[in-house]
Amino acid sequence: MPDDHATPCLNCKKRNARWREDFPVEWENDEYITRREMVKFLALGSLTIAGANFILAGIPHVLQSGPLPKTKIGTASSVAAGSSQLFRYPTNDDPCILIRQTSGELVAYSQVCTHLSCAVIHDQKENTLFCPCHHGYFTVAEGRPYAGPPTRPLPRIRLEQEGDEIFAVGVEV
């Protein structure tokens, strides 16, 4: 009958490491994890990850529970045809861009590129919205991507005009 203790010790070097003298933990108790324990650990990990995923999925619904505020973003006379103006909506952390097209129509979009969140800028010469980080291009009329890596359109800001004043009233994603 073979003796288990007679087999050559593969971990002798590790066992005799100098630091083990300073931290005398029994080897058997040190690194012994059974398959059962590992399966339980993974199952608990699976539960935790699924829970975290559900919580994260609920965040947008909780944050967007109420209607967005109506905010004055500028005056119509201050935006000349073909030019743009920056503003923030619905919070101070959301940069947006207001553009008066050459036709005279006002449009506004989130300034955050849908590729990797760089700020898009209005290229007046080319009449396009341009992301300088990865050369993404969006149309001014619809905010639709037509060149470069972005695949989703820019969120459009709904506008209302009262006299000369322009108000942002919502976001269309």
Place this chain on the structure above:
Amino acid sequence: MSTRQSQGTTLFTALLALIGISVVVQLWLLAATVDALLRHEAGTPLYAAIASGGLFVINGLLVLYVFGFDKKIKQR
């Protein structure tokens, strides 16, 4: 080690690998959820959460099955 014990070990190892892989997939789904949230995309997190929940249910059933099998072996 008896044949039945050996079968049990094989079963535990295989299910361990299977659950491990699905936990990695769940981690990927979590990363995709965070990515979608940062892009202000509302649809993807919900589908990712449902898929993650589904994987957890599968994992749970596998764990229940394997521990039931283990219990049966111990009783014999």
